[in-house]
Amino acid sequence: MSGSNNPFLNGLWRQNPTFVQILGMCPTLAITNSVSNAVAMGLATAFVLTISNGLISAIRNHVPKQVRIATYIAIIATAVTITDYLVKAISINVYRALGPFIPLIVANCLILERAEAFAAKKPVIPSILDGAGMGLGFAFGLSCLGTVREVLGAGTFLGIHLFGPNFEPWVLFLLPPGGFIALAIWLLLFASFRERNRNLLQIQPVEQKS
Amino acid sequence: MIKFLGCLSFLCGVLIVGTHILTLDRIRANQDEILRQSLAQLLPGMQRQIVYTVAPSGDIAVLHAEPAGAKRIFAGFDANNRFLGLVLEASERGYADVISAMYAYSPETKLITGFTVVEMRETPGLGNKIGADPDFLQNFKALDTTHPIKAVKHGAKQNPWEIDGISGATISSRAVGRMLAASIQEMAPIIDRHKARLESGTE
Numbered sequence: 001m002s003g004s005n006n007p008f009l010n011g012l013w014r015q016n017p018t019f020v021q022i023l024g025m026c027p028t029l030a031i032t033n034s035v036s037n038a039v040a041m042g043l044a045t046a047f048v049l050t051i052s053n054g055l056i057s058a059i060r061n062h063v064p065k066q067v068r069i070a071t072y073i074a075i076i077a078t079a080v081t082i083t084d085y086l087v088k089a090i091s092i093n094v095y096r097a098l099g100p101f102i103p104l105i106v107a108n109c110l111i112l113e114r115a116e117a118f119a120a121k122k123p124v125i126p127s128i129l130d131g132a133g134m135g136l137g138f139a140f141g142l143s144c145l146g147t148v149r150e151v152l153g154a155g156t157f158l159g160i161h162l163f164g165p166n167f168e169p170w171v172l173f174l175l176p177p178g179g180f181i182a183l184a185i186w187l188l189l190f191a192s193f194r195e196r197n198r199n200l201l202q203i204q205p206v207e208q209k210s
Numbered sequence: 211m212i213k214f215l216g217c218l219s220f221l222c223g224v225l226i227v228g229t230h231i232l233t234l235d236r237i238r239a240n241q242d243e244i245l246r247q248s249l250a251q252l253l254p255g256m257q258r259q260i261v262y263t264v265a266p267s268g269d270i271a272v273l274h275a276e277p278a279g280a281k282r283i284f285a286g287f288d289a290n291n292r293f294l295g296l297v298l299e300a301s302e303r304g305y306a307d308v309i310s311a312m313y314a315y316s317p318e319t320k321l322i323t324g325f326t327v328v329e330m331r332e333t334p335g336l337g338n339k340i341g342a343d344p345d346f347l348q349n350f351k352a353l354d355t356t357h358p359i360k361a362v363k364h365g366a367k368q369n370p371w372e373i374d375g376i377s378g379a380t381i382s383s384r385a386v387g388r389m390l391a392a393s394i395q396e397m398a399p400i401i402d403r404h405k406a407r408l409e410s411g412t413e
Contacts, residue, residue, distance in 0.1 A: 059218075064211045071218055078222040082229045089233035092240040100306070100331045100338050 007118070007126045011133030017110045018141025019190040024110035028142060029179040031101055035158050038146030039139060040098050044083055046135020048105050049114060051079040053131030056119040063120070072115040073106075080105045110138060141186075148182045149173045244328055245312075252314040252324040253286035253294045260285045260411070268400050270407070283401070285408050293409040295323060298397055302389030305381040307331040309340070311389065313350065317405050320398070322359075322390065325350035330382075337382035346383070349373045355394045361387030 017023045027045070032038045055075050056063075063071050084102045088095045105111070114134055119127040150156055153173030155163045172178045249256060261273040263280040270283065284297040296317060301310040309332065314324035327341035340346060353359065354370035361383045367374035373390075375383030401408065 062214060064214055067211060067215060070215075074218055074222055078225050081226050085229045085233045085237070088240065089236035092243055095240070096244075100333070103331065 007122075007130035008133035011130055011135070012137045012140065015134075016137040016141060016190075017134055018138055018145075019187060020194075021110075021113075022187075023113055024108045024138060025183075027101070027104060027108060028145060029176065029183065030104075032142050032145040032149055032179060032182070033153065033174045034150045035143060035146040037097065037101075038142035040094060041101055042135070042139020042142040044087065044098065044102060045105055045108060045111070045138055046132060048076065048079045048083050049111050049135040049138075050128055050131035051082070052076045052111055053114055053119040053127040054124055055079070056115045057122060057124045057127035060120050068116075068120065069112075072112055072120075076111050076115070077106050110134065144186055145179070145182050148185070149178055152182075153178055248312045248326045248328055249284060249286065249297055251326055252297050252312060255288045256286040256294055257289045258287045258291070258411075260287075262404075262408070264397075264400055268403065270400065270404050281397070283397070283408065285411070287411050291411050293411060296401065296408060298393060299328075300389040300393035302385045302392070304330060304332050304385040305337045305379075306333065309382070309385055309389065311386070313390065313393075315355070315394075315397075315401070317401050317408065319352075320355050322350055322353040322355055322394075325386070325390075332379070332382045336376075337379045339376050339379055340382045340386055343376055346374070346376050353390070355390075355398065359387055359391040359394065 011017070015021055018028055024045070027041055031041045052072070052075050055078075056072055059071075080102065083105070087098060087102060114131060118130045122130070147157065150158075151162065152170045153175075155161060155167040155169045170178075173182060249259060262270040262283040262285065263273045264270055264283065265280070273282065282299055286294040286297060288294055296315045297312055298315055299310065299312050301308050303309075307330070309330040310328045311330075312326055312328055313322050315321075316323055325347065330338060330341060332338045332340065349367070350373075352370065353373065357369070357371035359371050359373065361373040361375045362368075363380075364375050364377040366372075373383065373387050375387075
C-alpha cells in the first residue's frame with residue numbers, strides 16, 4: 001500500500017489522509033470555515049492520533065481479536081478526554097472556539113483506521129511517527145481547505161483583512177456547499193498532480209531503455 | 211478477555227482521572243476568567259460587583275466562600291457606585307449537552323438586556339450560533355420578561371417577549387428560550403423582594 005518506508009513522511013504527503021485516503025471528511029467539511037479553526041482542529045486530532053497510536057501499539061500483543069475494535073475505541077476516547085482537559089487548562093480562548101469540536105474527534109474514522117491498519121501491527125516508535133505524520137497531514141489538509149474558504153468567503157486570512165473595504169465576500173464558501181466545492185477543487189488539484197507524477201515515472205524507464 | 215477489558219478500563223480510568231486532577235486548578239482559574247469576561251460583556255462599565263447566593267427559602271446572602279451549587283446573583287456597579295443591573299445564571303439541556311449561560315436583567319424595566327453563553331457543546335456551525343450570531347443576540351437587547359419568554363421560528367418574532375430563533379438550530383434556540391423562561395420565573399419574585407438591597411450596593 002505504501003511506497004515510502006518513513007511512516008512520518010508517508011502520512012504527511014504520500015498517504016495524506018485528506019487528499020489521498022479521503023478519510024475524516026466530517027471534520028474536514030465542518031470545521032474548515034476559518035484557518036484558525038482548521039489548524040486548531042488539525043493539531044488536536046494529530047495529538048489524539050499520536051497518543052492513541054502509541055498506546056494501541058504498546059498493548060497490541062495482548063488485545064484479544066474479538067474485542068479489538070472496542071479496545072481501540074476505549075483508548076481513543078481516553079485520548080480525546082485527556083485532550084479536552086488539556087485544552088481547557090491551557091487556553092480558554094482556544095477552548096471556547098474549539099470546545100464543541102473536540103468530542104467529535106472520537107468519531108473521526110481516520111484515527112480508528114490508523115489503529116487497525118498500522119498501530120495494531122507495528123512497534124511503538126513507528127506507530128507514534130505514523131500518528132504524528134498522519135495527524136499533521138490531516139492538519140495540512142484542513143488548513144488548505146480553511147485557507148480557500150476563509151479567503152474567498154470572508155476576505156480574511158487568520159482574521160486579517162486582505163482585500164480592503166470594497167471586497168464583497170463570497171459567503172457561499174463559508175456555508176456547507178462551499179466546503180464541498182473547496183474540497184473538490186483541492187482533490188482535483190491533488191489528483192492531477194499525482195497523475196502527472198505517475199506519468200513521468202512511467203515514461204522515464206522507457207526512455208532509459210531506448 | 212474479561213480480564214483484559216477490566217485492565218483496559220482501569221488503565222483508561224487512571225489516565226483520565228490523573229489528567230483531571232492535574233488540570234483541575236488551571237481549569238478553575240480559566241472558568242473564573244470566563245466569568246469575569248462574561249460579566250464585563252453583560253454589564254459594560256462595571257467596576258465592582260457583589261455576589262449574592264439564593265437560599266432555598268428565597269432569602270439572599272452575600273457570598274463569601276465558594277458556593278456549593280447555590281444559585282448566584284451578581285449585582286454590578288460602575289465607578290461612581292451607580293447600580294448597572296443584575297447578572298443571573300441559567301442552564302438548560304440543549305441538543306448535545308447542557309448549555310450554561312449568563313444574562314443581564316434590569317429589575318427596574320424587567321427587561322433582559324444581554325445574554326452570553328458560558329459553556330456549550332452544540333453542533334458547530336448550527337447550534338453553536340446561539341453564542342455568536344449577531345441577529346440572534348439582537349434578541350437580548352431588550353427582551354420583555356413580564357410574559358413567559360418563548361423562542362419562535364426564525365422571522366416569526368412579533369412580541370417583545372419572543373426570541374427570534376436560528377433556522378437550522380431550532381433545538382438550541384428553544385433551549386435558550388426555556389432556560390430564560392424558567393430562570394426568570396424562579397428568580398424574578400426573589401429579586402423583586404430584595405430589590406432595594408440588591409440595588410443599594412451595600413452588603
